[in-house]
Amino acid sequence: MTLDLDGEAVFPVRKEEAKIVSDGRKRRKYGKYRPRELRIKLYDRVMALRQLGLSYNKIRDVIKQEYGIELSTGQISQWVRGLHSPYNGRRIPSLELLEPSEDLAYVIGVVCGDGYVGTTRRDRKGYKQARIHLRAKDKEFVEEFAIRIGRVLNRPPHKPKILRSTGRYYYYTQVKSKTLYELLKKPVDLERLRKYIEHCDKCSAAFLRGFFDAEGGVLKDGSIYVVNSDYRLLKYVQSLLGRFKIATTDPNFLHQRGSIIHMNERQYIRRRDVYYIYVKQSCNMRFYKHIGFTIKRKQERLVNHLIRTGKLEY
Numbered sequence: 447m448t449l450d451l452d453g454e455a456v457f458p459v460r461k462e463e464a465k466i467v468s469d470g471r472k473r474r475k476y477g478k479y480r481p482r483e484l485r486i487k488l489y490d491r492v493m494a495l496r497q498l499g500l501s502y503n504k505i506r507d508v509i510k511q512e513y514g515i516e517l518s519t520g521q522i523s524q525w526v527r528g529l530h531s532p533y534n535g536r537r538i539p540s541l542e543l544l545e546p547s548e549d550l551a552y553v554i555g556v557v558c559g560d561g562y563v564g565t566t567r568r569d570r571k572g573y574k575q576a577r578i579h580l581r582a583k584d585k586e587f588v589e590e591f592a593i594r595i596g597r598v599l600n601r602p603p604h605k606p607k608i609l610r611s612t613g614r615y616y617y618y619t620q621v622k623s624k625t626l627y628e629l630l631k632k633p634v635d636l637e638r639l640r641k642y643i644e645h646c647d648k649c650s651a652a653f654l655r656g657f658f659d660a661e662g663g664v665l666k667d668g669s670i671y672v673v674n675s676d677y678r679l680l681k682y683v684q685s686l687l688g689r690f691k692i693a694t695t696d697p698n699f700l701h702q703r704g705s706i707i708h709m710n711e712r713q714y715i716r717r718r719d720v721y722y723i724y725v726k727q728s729c730n731m732r733f734y735k736h737i738g739f740t741i742k743r744k745q746e747r748l749v750n751h752l753i754r755t756g757k758l759e760y
């Protein structure tokens with residue numbers, strides 16, 4: 447639970463965008479560059495018109511009518527023949543382009559938990575970079591996160607790195623994305639995330655799985671729990687689980703702010719309140735069916751408990 451982010455990032459305007467936002471003269475000079483959202487809209491419309499069997503000339507006329515923009519037939523032909531597309535090299539989709547998906551919902555779940563977003567190093571030009579990181583003990587978890595975030599951003603996943611510190615080791619992955627950073631920066635804006643999390647049952651389940659992978663676990667007696675410092679978020683998770691008819695306890699204090707922890711032979715003062723909720727044991731089977739864990743040791747513990755209590759066969 448390394449959370450929190452202080453300070454806002456200042457993002458540089460990329461060269462390409464600078465041309466667009468500058469004055470009209472320059473814009474004409476660099477007439478080819480339109481905002482990506484607009485180019486994508488035009489592209490989608492062109493492809494749809496082509497599907498209807500319109501000629502390049504006819505498509506050009508329709509676009510001119512609808513958008514007041516004159517595309518060259520060369521441009522249209524390149525799009526239609528798949529030589530270029532405004533989607534190409536879309537390393538960073540803008541927030542408007544981010545589609546709800548199970549992958550995105552899972553990523554949101556993880557970042558609401560252990561994953562953290564932040565700006566770290568500055569690049570050569572001194573700009574802050576927006577990154578999403580995940581550091582965790584379980585390889586399959588970090589891999590899953592890297593794969594899913596790769597699919598969301600339409601780029602190949604980073605291979606998790608191994609980090610060693612004070613005799614322990616962790617797996618670590620990070621991606622640079624201004625868009626995801628804006629969406630996921632802490633404290634999380636639940637209102638904004640809702641449409642992705644609640645898109646459908648599959649998305650809700652993926653969100654919960656990510657959250658429980660990051661922050662949850664199974665005790666020896668088979669109790670499934672999840673921990674977080676954000677009371678509101680736990681209430682939300684509780685209500686979301688309720689949609690799958692999985693009942694939990696209300697959030698309760700695990701640690702209070704100001705209490706002392708001993709770690710690595712040192713003392714630390716907790717900076718935040720920490721809360722937990724438990725899944726009612728009678729709902730463990732439903733949790734297994736609808737949510738589950740990606741992390742093997744957690745999933746095994748859950749399965750073993752279900753077998754022991756006769757709810758699941760070998």
Ligand SMILES: [Zn+2]
Pocket residue numbers: 546547548645646647648649650
């Ligand atoms: Zn969905």
